[in-house]
Amino acid sequence: MTGPPHAVHLVPALAAWLDPVAALREMWALPFMVNAFRAGTLAAVLAGTAGWFMVARRQTFAGHTLSVVGFPGAAGAVLVGAPVWLGYLGATMLAALALGRTGGRRGEGDGALIGTVQAFALACGFWFVASYSGLLGGTTSLLFGSILGITSGQVTFLAVVTVAALAVLAASGRRLLFVTVDPAVAGARGVGVRRTDVAFLLLLAVAVAATVEVTGALLAFALLVLPAASAQRVTARPATALGLSVLMAATAVWAALTVAFYTPYPFGFWLTTLAFAGYLLAVALDRWHVLTRWRHAWRPSARWRHG
Amino acid sequence: MSRLATGGVRDASGDAGREASGDAGRDASGDAGREASGGADVAVRLEDVAVRVGGRQIWSGVSTTVHQGRFAAVLGPNGVGKSTLLKVILGVQPPAAGTVEVLGGPPGRARGAVGYLPQRRAFDPGLRIRGVDVVRLGLDGHRWGLPLPGRRSRAAAARVEEVVDLVGATAYARRPIGELSGGEQQRLLIAQALAPAPRLLLLDEPLDSLDLPHQSTVAALIARICREHRIAVVMVAHDVNPILSYLDEVIYLARGGAAWGSPREVITTGTLSRLYDTSVEVLRASDGRLVVVGQPEPPSVHGDRHDR
Numbered sequence: 057m058t059g060p061p062h063a064v065h066l067v068p069a070l071a072a073w074l075d076p077v078a079a080l081r082e083m084w085a086l087p088f089m090v091n092a093f094r095a096g097t098l099a100a101v102l103a104g105t106a107g108w109f110m111v112a113r114r115q116t117f118a119g120h121t122l123s124v125v126g127f128p129g130a131a132g133a134v135l136v137g138a139p140v141w142l143g144y145l146g147a148t149m150l151a152a153l154a155l156g157r158t159g160g161r162r163g164e165g166d167g168a169l170i171g172t173v174q175a176f177a178l179a180c181g182f183w184f185v186a187s188y189s190g191l192l193g194g195t196t197s198l199l200f201g202s203i204l205g206i207t208s209g210q211v212t213f214l215a216v217v218t219v220a221a222l223a224v225l226a227a228s229g230r231r232l233l234f235v236t237v238d239p240a241v242a243g244a245r246g247v248g249v250r251r252t253d254v255a256f257l258l259l260l261a262v263a264v265a266a267t268v269e270v271t272g273a274l275l276a277f278a279l280l281v282l283p284a285a286s287a288q289r290v291t292a293r294p295a296t297a298l299g300l301s302v303l304m305a306a307t308a309v310w311a312a313l314t315v316a317f318y319t320p321y322p323f324g325f326w327l328t329t330l331a332f333a334g335y336l337l338a339v340a341l342d343r344w345h346v347l348t349r350w351r352h353a354w355r356p357s358a359r360w361r362h363g
Numbered sequence: 364m365s366r367l368a369t370g371g372v373r374d375a376s377g378d379a380g381r382e383a384s385g386d387a388g389r390d391a392s393g394d395a396g397r398e399a400s401g402g403a404d405v406a407v408r409l410e411d412v413a414v415r416v417g418g419r420q421i422w423s424g425v426s427t428t429v430h431q432g433r434f435a436a437v438l439g440p441n442g443v444g445k446s447t448l449l450k451v452i453l454g455v456q457p458p459a460a461g462t463v464e465v466l467g468g469p470p471g472r473a474r475g476a477v478g479y480l481p482q483r484r485a486f487d488p489g490l491r492i493r494g495v496d497v498v499r500l501g502l503d504g505h506r507w508g509l510p511l512p513g514r515r516s517r518a519a520a521a522r523v524e525e526v527v528d529l530v531g532a533t534a535y536a537r538r539p540i541g542e543l544s545g546g547e548q549q550r551l552l553i554a555q556a557l558a559p560a561p562r563l564l565l566l567d568e569p570l571d572s573l574d575l576p577h578q579s580t581v582a583a584l585i586a587r588i589c590r591e592h593r594i595a596v597v598m599v600a601h602d603v604n605p606i607l608s609y610l611d612e613v614i615y616l617a618r619g620g621a622a623w624g625s626p627r628e629v630i631t632t633g634t635l636s637r638l639y640d641t642s643v644e645v646l647r648a649s650d651g652r653l654v655v656v657g658q659p660e661p662p663s664v665h666g667d668r669h670d671r
Contacts, residue, residue, distance in 0.1 A: 112490070114487065114489075168569045220573070226509050228507060230506055230509070230510060231505060231506070231507065233500065233504065234504030234505060235498045237486075237496075237497055238491070238497065238500060238504075238555075240481035241479055241481060241501065242500075243455065243479075244453050244455060244474070244479040245505040246471075246474050247473055247504070247505050248504055292493045292539040293493060294493055297491070299602075347589060
C-alpha cells in the first residue's frame with residue numbers, strides 16, 4: 057500500500073488534455089518520446105493503408121497469423137544474435153509465402169490448420185525466449201512492444217519500409233482493388249489474380265513486420281484492423297476510406313502516446329482502447345445514419361446519394 | 364466420343380434471308396459453304412473448336428459466327444461447358460483444337476473491347492465499396508498507377524455516370540454494393556462490363572439471380588444495348604424463354620456435340636433429339652415459351668449446377 061493511488065496519475069493526464077501544446081513540448085524534450093512519435097506515426101500510415109486493403113479483402117485472419125509468427129521470428133533472431141527486425145521480417149515473409157501457397161485466394165484456406173500452426177509458433181517463441189538467459193522481460197516487449205525503447209535506427213528502417221510500401225501501393229493499388237472486388241473480371245482484363253494475391257500477402261507481411269516493431273506481435277494486428285474497420289463503417293469511397301483509416305490510426309497512436317506518458321498504464325493498452333473507442337463511434341455513426349443525415353441537411357440535392 | 368449432331372445453319376453473311384436450308388442436323392465437316400474468314404463486322408468466329416479441361420474433352424466440333432449487333436445465346440444442359448465457351452472467347456481457356464477469332468484477332472488480344480460478366484454469386488454483404496467504384500474498375504481497374512484527379516479522371520467519372528444511367532441504376536449506384544439486391548447488383552455489373560465501350564459483350568447467366576419480372580427487364584435492356592450500340596452479345600443462359608424473342612443465334616451444346624443456327628432451327632424436336640441421341644420433344648406453349656421435354660440431365664460433377 058505504498059505510493060499514490062492510480063487515480064492521482066490522471067491529474068497530469070487531464071492537464072495535458074487541457075493544454076496539449078505544453079504537453080507536446082514537454083514530451084518532445086525527451087529524445088525517446090520523439091522517436092516514439094516518429095515510429096508510431098510511420099507505423100500508423102503503413103498499418104492504416106495495408107490494413108484497409110486487408111479488411112476489404114477479408115484477410116484479417118491472415119493478418120493475425122502474420123502478426124503472431126513475428127514473435128517466434130524475433131525471439132529466434134535474438135537467440136542466434138541476429139537483428140530483431142530481421143527476425144520479424146523473415147518470419148512474416150516466410151509465413152506470407154506459405155499462406156499464399158497453401159491458403160487459397162485469401163490465404164486462409166484451412167483455418168484450423170493455420171490456427172494450429174499459429175499456436176505452435178507462439179510456443180516456439182516462448183521456448184526461444186526461455187532458452188535465452190540474457191533477455192530479461194523480453195517476452196513482454198516482443199509481444200506487446202516497447203515503443204519507448206525505439207532507436208533512431210529503427211525509425212529509419214520504418215521510414216524506408218513505409219515509403220517503399222506506399223510506392224508499391226500507389227503503383228498497383230487500383231489493380232489490387234480490382235482483384236479484391238472482382239477477380240474474374242480483373243483476370244479477363246489481364247490482371248494477374250494469383251500474382252496480385254501473393255504480392256499483397258507479402259506487402260502485408262512487410263507492414264506487419266514494421267508495425268510489430270512499435271506495437272509488439274500481439275497488438276500489431278489491432279493497429280492493422282481497428283482503424284481500417286472503423287473507416288470502412290464511415291465511408292464506402294475507397295480513397296476517402298484509405299485516408300480516414302490512416303488518420304484514425306495516427307490519431308490513436310498520438311493520443312495513446314500522450315495518455316501513456318501521463319499515466320502508469322502502458323501504450324499498447326491505450327492504443328487498443330482508443331482505437332476500439334473509435335470503432336464504436338464509427339459503428340454508432342453508421343447505425344444511426346448520422347453522416348447521411350448531415351449530408352442531406354447541408355446538401356439537399358444529394359438526398360439520394362448515400363455512402 | 365462420337366459427334367451425333369453438329370450443324371451450321373447460318374452462312375457467314377449473317378443475313379437471315381440467305382440462310383442455308385434449315386437442316387440443323389447437317390454434319391459440320393460438310394459445311395464448306397462457310398467463308399474462311401469473316402468480314403469486318405464479325406465479332407466472334409469459331410471453327411471446329413474443341414475444349415479439354417483436366418484431360419477430359421467437354422465438347423468439340425463447334426463452328427459458329429457471331430456478327431456485330433447480334434444477340435447469341437449459348438444453351439445446353441447443366442455442366443456441359445457453356446461457361447467454358449465464354450472463357451475460350453475471352454482467351455482465358457485455350458482450345459484443344461480449332462480456330463478462334465475474336466474481333467479480327469486471337470482471343471485475349473482485344474481485351475479492352477470485350478466486356479465480360481462472369482457467372483456470379485452475390486457480392487459479400489459486408490463489402491463497403493460503392494456501386495460506382497465497382498463500375499469504374501471495369502473502365503480503368505487494370506491500369507497501373509493512381510487515378511489522379513484531372514481531365515482523364517473527369518472523363519472516366521462521366522463515362523461511369525453514362526453507363527450507370529444507361530442501365531437505369533443511378534438511384535442506388537452510390538450505395539455500398541454489398542447492400543444492394545441481386546437485381547441491382549446485376550445491373551451495375553452490366554454497367555461495369557459496358558464501361559470500356561466494348562464491341563463484344565460476354566454474359567454468363569446474367570438473369571440467374573433475378574426474379575421473373577427483373578429477368579425480362581434485364582433481358583430487354585441487354586437486347587436494346589445490343590441493337591442500339593451494335594454490340595455483339597454472347598450470353599450463356601439456363602432458360603431460353605426470357606431472351607427467346609430477342610435472339611438471333613443459338614449455340615446449343617450437349618454431351619455429344621453441338622448445334623447452332625437461328626433459334627427456330629436449333630430448338631426443335633428433331634435437332635435436339637439428334638443432339639442427345641434420345642427422344643426429346645420441344646413443345647411451344649400458347650404464349651410462345653418453349654419447353655424441352657425428356658432432356659437428359661448429365662450427372663452433376665460437383666453437385667453444383669454452376670460448375671463450368
